[in-house]
Every structure is written in structure tokens, then in C-alpha cells.
Amino acid sequence: xxxxxxVYFSGKRYSVPADLTIMTAMEYAGYTWKRGCGCRHGFCGAxxxxxxxxxxxELKTCLACQTQVEEGMYVASIPFFPxxxxxxxxxxxxxxxxxxxxxxxxxxxxxxxxxxxxxxTQDLNVMQYIAYAQRGEFxxxxxxxxxxxxxxxxxxxxxxxxxxxxxxxxxxxxxxKYIAPKTEHLANRVEEINKGGYDELIEQIMQKPITEMQExxxxxxxxx
Amino acid sequence: xxxxxxxxxxxxxxxxEATRAERMxxxxxxxxxxxxxxxxxxxxxxxxxxxxxxxxxxxNKGQKAPLELAEMLHSxxxxxxxxxxxxxxxxxVDVLVIGxxxxxxxxxxxxxxxxxxxxxxxxxxxxxxxxxMAEGGIQAADKENDSPVQHYLDCFGGGHxxxxxELVKRLVMEAPDAIKWLNExxxxxxxxxxxxxxxxxxxxxxxxxxxxxxxxxxxxxxxxLRDEVLNRQxxxxxxxxxxxxxxxxxxxxxxxxxxxxxxGDYSVARAKTVVIATGGAGRMHYQGFPTSNHYGATAxxxxxxxxxxxxxxxxxxIQYHPTGVAHPVxxxxxxxxxxxxxxxxQLVNANGEAYIHPLETRDVNASGVIRECREGRGVEAPxxxxxxxxxxxxxxxxxxxxxxxxxxxxxxxxxxxxGIDMRKVPILIYPTLHYQxxxxxxxxxxxxxTIPNLxxxxxxxxxxxxxxxxxxxxxxxxxxxxxxxxxxxxxxAKEVELGTMNLDHVAGYAxxxxxxxxASGEVSPKLLPQYARHEx
Numbered sequence: 001x002x003x004x005x006x007v008y009f010s011g012k013r014y015s016v017p018a019d020l021t022i023m024t025a026m027e028y029a030g031y032t033w034k035r036g037c038g039c040r041h042g043f044c045g046a047x048x049x050x051x052x053x054x055x056x057x058e059l060k061t062c063l064a065c066q067t068q069v070e071e072g073m074y075v076a077s078i079p080f081f082p083x084x085x086x087x088x089x090x091x092x093x094x095x096x097x098x099x100x101x102x103x104x105x106x107x108x109x110x111x112x113x114x115x116x117x118x119x120x121t122q123d124l125n126v127m128q129y130i131a132y133a134q135r136g137e138f139x140x141x142x143x144x145x146x147x148x149x150x151x152x153x154x155x156x157x158x159x160x161x162x163x164x165x166x167x168x169x170x171x172x173x174x175x176x177k178y179i180a181p182k183t184e185h186l187a188n189r190v191e192e193i194n195k196g197g198y199d200e201l202i203e204q205i206m207q208k209p210i211t212e213m214q215e216x217x218x219x220x221x222x223x224x
Numbered sequence: 225x226x227x228x229x230x231x232x233x234x235x236x237x238x239x240x241e242a243t244r245a246e247r248m249x250x251x252x253x254x255x256x257x258x259x260x261x262x263x264x265x266x267x268x269x270x271x272x273x274x275x276x277x278x279x280x281x282x283x284n285k286g287q288k289a290p291l292e293l294a295e296m297l298h299s300x301x302x303x304x305x306x307x308x309x310x311x312x313x314x315x316x317v318d319v320l321v322i323g324x325x326x327x328x329x330x331x332x333x334x335x336x337x338x339x340x341x342x343x344x345x346x347x348x349x350x351x352x353x354x355x356x357m358a359e360g361g362i363q364a365a366d367k368e369n370d371s372p373v374q375h376y377l378d379c380f381g382g383g384h385x386x387x388x389x390e391l392v393k394r395l396v397m398e399a400p401d402a403i404k405w406l407n408e409x410x411x412x413x414x415x416x417x418x419x420x421x422x423x424x425x426x427x428x429x430x431x432x433x434x435x436x437x438x439x440x441x442x443x444x445x446x447x448x449l450r451d452e453v454l455n456r457q458x459x460x461x462x463x464x465x466x467x468x469x470x471x472x473x474x475x476x477x478x479x480x481x482x483x484x485x486x487x488g489d490y491s492v493a494r495a496k497t498v499v500i501a502t503g504g505a506g507r508m509h510y511q512g513f514p515t516s517n518h519y520g521a522t523a524x525x526x527x528x529x530x531x532x533x534x535x536x537x538x539x540x541x542i543q544y545h546p547t548g549v550a551h552p553v554x555x556x557x558x559x560x561x562x563x564x565x566x567x568x569x570q571l572v573n574a575n576g577e578a579y580i581h582p583l584e585t586r587d588v589n590a591s592g593v594i595r596e597c598r599e600g601r602g603v604e605a606p607x608x609x610x611x612x613x614x615x616x617x618x619x620x621x622x623x624x625x626x627x628x629x630x631x632x633x634x635x636x637x638x639x640x641x642x643g644i645d646m647r648k649v650p651i652l653i654y655p656t657l658h659y660q661x662x663x664x665x666x667x668x669x670x671x672x673x674t675i676p677n678l679x680x681x682x683x684x685x686x687x688x689x690x691x692x693x694x695x696x697x698x699x700x701x702x703x704x705x706x707x708x709x710x711x712x713x714x715x716x717a718k719e720v721e722l723g724t725m726n727l728d729h730v731a732g733y734a735x736x737x738x739x740x741x742x743a744s745g746e747v748s749p750k751l752l753p754q755y756a757r758h759e760x
Binding site (some may be wrong): 017020021024027028029030031033034035037038039040042043044045046066067068074078085087088089090098123140146147149150153164169172173174175176177181183185186187189190193194198201202205206210213214216217218220221222224 | 254256257348349351352356358363365366367368369371372373374376377378380381384387389390392393396397400401403404407408409410411413415418419420421425430431432438442443444447448452454455457463466481485486516518553554555558559569632633634637638641642737752754755757758759
């Protein structure tokens with residue numbers, strides 16, 4: 001007999017094998033996911049979940065696909081949460097402090113409770129990246145928020161109503177576009193191609209017979 | 225002593241550790257062309273004749289496809305018994321994009337740029353796609369020692385000389401501009417202090433042209449594209465699948481029948497041009513393999529397009545990523561990015577031997593892992609799954625302490641969730657179903673071969689990668705061909721005059737199945753894998 005544990009989906013008890021994740025345990029119990037299930041490998045944030053272990057007070061947040069079931073786990077999926085994304089034109093905005101004040105003024109209402117950080121399924125220092133955003137330190141905000149998958153557990157727990165993942169996206173786009181150093185070799189290559197610098201060479205290689213291509217490929221020099 | 229694995233695995237690790245110093249100083253030999261061919265023929269799953277069936281109807285009749293895909297092509301339309309009034313139009317647009325991943329989103333942005341009235345429908349949420357899960361990077365020949373011609377050679381040769389030249393040309397020639405476009409949208413590529421891209425090798429590359437955003441490359445790209453789609457307020461209808469293409473009497477595409485995944489209600493979209501950007505097929509679990517793909521990867525677009533008369537290309541060619549998780553069981557089949565090898569980890573068998581060069585192409589390395597396991601040089605995990613080692617502690621020895629957390633944080637996090645510190649111990653891997661090399665056949669401009677205003681882009685399209693795709697050419701493909709499809713679809717929409725909408729081709733296909741005496745008993749497209757266990 002497999003090692004089984006009791007878990008409670010929306011309060012209803014199921015006995016499931018102990019080595020399953022919350023996601024596969026629900027499937028074992030007979031559920032078919034529509035919402036609340038995405039990449040199943042911890043990259044998309046679709047399966048934000050809250051749970052409590054019976055007899056313990058602490059409310060925990062997790063990704064259903066990355067979390068193994070435990071005895072006495074009371075589980076609720078958060079298939080959707082109304083986060084508040086503001087729209088902007090990336091070509092028009094500038095990387096200065098005012099942009100956060102304009103688009104996400106509620107970040108200045110942060111009360112420092114740190115519930116966001118405690119709830120982060122990626123173990124990010126969420127409150128810290130919001131603090132960087134408040135100060136207009138976009139590069140630091142971008143770095144600190146980089147591994148965010150947008151599950152929204154922070155937003156669910158925030159008393160100030162901040163939509164943290166959207167703040168992180170804005171900081172990263174500002175950093176990627178305006179703050180990070182420009183790439184000269186990239187701009188040069190695009191220009192060379194646009195000027196037709198490779199047109200003839202590419203046509204030549206396209207016309208080569210397969211045997212010649214095999215010869216070229218099998219003997220090509222590989223950069224160390 | 226640190227012992228995160230059971231005893232048999234720890235015993236094998238002793239052998240891995242014993243040979244590490246010597247392995248560090250020698251690079252395993254690259255295989256010759258003949259050696260690669262022999263390895264593939266004997267061990268690659270595409271050569272398993274029992275796993276394929278003949279397609280009995282439609283444009284590819286007589287050719288083979290994986291059993292599970294053939295079954296979907298031989299199944300009944302979901303709307304066969306539905307009474308749907310297609311004259312009642314719920315959405316009326318210039319460009320209908322089916323799929324909200326990297327290709328669909330890039331397509332929608334470019335179509336919007338071109339002034340078209342564009343809409344995305346997607347089965348799950350925008351961004352629920354394999355693009356989001358791509359870890360390692362994106363190729364582009366933008367460094368001084370590299371060129372699009374060199375990229376062409378790597379792509380064409382790595383795909384066994386089967387790719388369509390006009391598609392490879394577009395892929396490599398538009399690659400630098402794709403990176404520039406993403407960078408200007410705000411994607412944070414790994415750069416040095418002077419702005420030079422930090423680039424590495426992938427399997428089968430002859431130049432270091434793999435651009436990355438740590439090991440969240442696809443996620444960083446996808447969340448930026450999603451943000452841009454939302455900023456532009458392009459309509460995105462989520463949890464809605466296209467289940468059939470609608471055509472007109474001129475043989476053009478005219479829209480699609482849509483299914484609300486939650487309510488089960490149908491609706492109708494009319495469009496002057498339609499783009500199929502529905503992604504891959506990993507959740508079909510060909511040959512019983514686990515998969516690295518997202519929940520919705522069920523080959524829907526192939527079925528839709530095929531029933532509408534679009535031929536498939538290389539539908540029998542599947543990519544198994546050599547390094548899927550073999551242990552722990554909770555994340556079995558999850559992708560361990562090729563970047564782990566790019567930054568120094570070797571593939572090592574149970575005896576501690578680096579039996580192959582870690583950066584051979586994916587099909588070759590996958591076959592190598594299967595060979596080692598089948599011939600008794602694998603390691604058995606508690607689940608019974610065999611695997612070989614990926615010697616991750618080498619990464620810190622080569623790149624210095626902290627390299628793993630800096631360059632592959634997602635991998636580090638995924639394993640630490642289960643108490644496995646890959647800085648200290650190697651990880652056990654086995655091939656996982658990763659990518660459909662084939663798909664709907666398109667011409668050099670991105671249009672399907674048979675329907676003048678129907679396009680396909682991204683993993684749903686075939687021919688760009690031949691019979692094996694290189695790491696970093698798929699993220700590239702979704703951007704290049706997604707953008708191209710958006711521009712072309714917007715332009716084409718200006719000249720299309722739609723006739724009367726009909727679903728005659730669906731009825732016609734059903735007749736063909738009947739005439740061939742085929743009844744699979746299933747409906748298609750599949751939409752979602754069936755994972756729910758029912759007790760009775």
C-alpha cells in the first residue's frame with residue numbers, strides 16, 4: 001500500500017499518495033484543471049494556492065505544481081485575482097521617479113508589514129523591490145524582482161492594494177530599454193543586414209547542394 | 225556528509241566525484257557524422273516503428289505520424305453534433321490570432337502596429353505557453369566573429385539538412401533585429417558593463433550566440449510581450465479555444481468557431497486573415513514520455529489546420545530534450561535547461577564516465593542518454609526511472625562560486641524545493657518530450673500552403689528547423705515568424721473580400737473518415753490532457 005496522506009480541497013477530504021504535488025493530488029482525486037494550472041513547472045504563476053495545515057494557525061502561499069502534499073493540508077486555489085495593471089506607452093515614458101508616482105501611486109501607501117515578502121512563492125524580497133521602486137531605483141528593483149513569475153500571492157496579501165508584479169514589470173522594462181547600456185555590436189549587425197551586406201552570401205549558401213552543405217557542416221570550425 | 229539522495233545514487237556519485245578532476249581537464253570528443261547517424265538510428269525514439277501510424281485521410285494521407293497525433297487527425301470534430309449558427313457573428317476583426325504565447329503575442333503587436341483591428345483568442349491565459357518556460361536563451365548572429373550565414377549552417381546542418389531554405393533564411397537574417405526589437409521593448413538581456421551581450425554555446429552551435437536573461441529567458445520575453453499587448457489594449461479572449469476554422473466559398477479562411485472552456489458555449493469570430501499560433505504537442509505524451517511542455521500543448525492548431533486542408537510537414541519528427549528531470553518524482557519530466565551544459569556541466573554515466581560531448585545536438589544527446597540507460601550504465605531513481613548524471617558541481621569549479629545562483633537561478637530554486645543542492649551534488653536526468661519539429665507547412669512569407677489568408681507561426685508551423693531544432697532557435701522562431709505573420713496578416717487583410725462563411729470542409733472531412741471506415745471514438749482537437757483519475 002502506498003504511503004497516503006489526507007488533504008482537503010476546498011474543505012473536502014481526499015486520501016492521496018504522499019509523493020504527489022498539490023496539482024497532481026487534485027487530479028488523483030478526480031479533478032480536471034481549467035483555471036489554476038499553467039506550465040506545471042514553476043514558471044508561469046497560474047497555480048497560486050493558499051493552504052493551512054490542520055491545527056496550525058499560519059496561512060501559507062505556494063505554487064500547486066511545485067509543492068508536495070502534507071497530512072492535514074487545507075488547500076484553496078486562487079485561479080484569478082483582480083490585480084490592477086496600468087497601461088502606458090513604453091516609447092513615451094521616462095525612467096524617472098515620477099513615472100511610479102503617476103502609474104502606481106499606491107506603492108507609497110506601503111505600511112511595511114512585509115506580508116508580500118512572506119507570501120512570495122519564489123522567496124523574493126518583495127517589499128525591498130517595492131522600496132526600490134518608490135525611490136526610483138529601477139535597476140535595483142528590476143534585479144530584485146527578476147525571478148518574479150507573477151503568481152500574485154503578494155498582491156492577495158497586501159493591505160495597501162499594491163499589484164507588485166506589475167510594478168516589477170514596469171521597472172524591468174524601463175531598465176531593459178532605457179537604463180542598461182546599449183549594445184553596439186547588435187545595432188551594427190542589424191544595420192549591415194538592412195544594407196544588404198549578407199544578401200549575396202545567404203543566397204549562395206541557400207543554393208548549395210546538400211552534399212556540399214554536409215561537407216561544410218561536418219568540417220566547420222567550432223569556437224572554443 | 226551531504227546525502228540528499230538514496231544510497232544507490234550516493235554510491236554512484238562517489239564514482240562521479242572520483243573522475244571529476246580528470247574530466248575537468250579534458251573535453252569529450254565530438255562524434256563523427258557517421259557515429260551520430262548510427263546512434264540516432266538505434267536509440268532515438270523517432271526511429272521506433274511501433275510508435276507511428278499511417279495517416280488515412282487528408283493532405284498527408286499515406287504518411288506517418290505519432291500514434292497519438294494520428295488518432296486526433298482521425299477523430300470527429302467537436303462541433304459535429306452541435307447546432308451552431310455561424311451567421312451570428314460575435315467578434316468581427318481584420319486579424320484573428322489563435323494562441324497567446326510568444327508567436328501569437330508578437331504577431332498581435334505587429335498587426336496592431338500596422339493599423340489592423342486584431343484580436344487574440346487563447347485556450348488558457350495569455351502567456352500560458354511554452355515560450356514562458358523556455359529557459360536557456362535565444363540565438364542571433366550579432367557578434368563580430370559570427371554571421372547570419374554561419375547561423376544558417378548550424379541550423380540547417382543541426383536539422384539534418386531537411387529545413388526549408390527560405391524559412392531558415394528568414395530565421396537567421398531577421399534574428400538580430402528580433403533581439404533589438406525585444407531589447408527596445410524592455411527585455412533585460414544579460415550584458416556586460418559595456419553593453420556587450422553575454423553569449424554562450426548551445427548544442428550544435430559553432431559560435432557563442434546564445435543570448436539569455438539568466439535562465440528565465442522565455443519568461444522575461446513573454447511577460448514583456450504580454451505587458452505590451454495589454455498596454456496596446458489589444459483584445460485578448462482568454463479560456464477560449466478555436467475548435468474549427470471557418471472558410472468561405474472561395475476557399476479562404478473566414479474566422480473560427482470558438483469554445484468557452486469554462487461554460488462550454490460556442491461563439492463565432494469572423495476575420496479577414498487568421499493566424500494559427502497554437503504551439504506544440506508535449507501534452508500528447510508521445511511514446512509515454514513525460515514532457516517539459518505547458519498544460520495546453522495538445523497540437524490543437526495542427527488538427528484545425530489539417531481539417532481545413534493545410535498539409536503538415538515533418539509531423540513524424542519530435543524533439544526529446546536530453547535533460548529532463550529524472551529525480552525527484554514530483555518534477556519528473558521538467559526541463560533542465562541546456563544552459564546547464566553551456567556553463568560547464570558534463571553528462572556522466574553511472575560509472576563516472578563522460579561518455580559524450582555535452583553540446584552535441586539535442587537528438588544526439590538524447591539518444592546517448594537512452595543508450596547509457598538501456599545498456600546498464602544508468603542510475604535508478606526510487607521511482608524506478610533510470611537516468612544519467614548532469615555534473616553540476618563542475619559549473620562552480622569552472623565559473624567560480626556563485627555561478628549557479630547567478631546564471632541558472634530557476635534550476636537552483638527548482639531543486640532546492642526538494643532539498644537538492646546542485647552546487648554540491650550532480651542531478652539525475654532523462655530525456656523529456658520537448659518540441660514538435662514539424663507542423664503546418666508554410667511558405668517563405670509565413671502563409672499556409674493551401675489557404676491564401678491563413679498563416680501559421682511558432683511551434684505550430686513546420687519546416688524552419690528541419691528534423692531537429694537547436695537550442696535558442698525556438699524563442700527566435702516565435703519572435704521572427706510571429707512578427708512576420710502579424711505584418712503579413714495585417715497587409716493581406718486590406719485586400720481580402722470575404723464571401724459566405726461555411727463549415728463545409730468539416731462535413732467533407734467527416735465524409736472522408738467515413739469512407740475510409742475510420743472511427744477513433746474520440747473528438748478533436750484535444751484541448752486538455754486527461755490527467756484526472758476517476759475511481760469508477
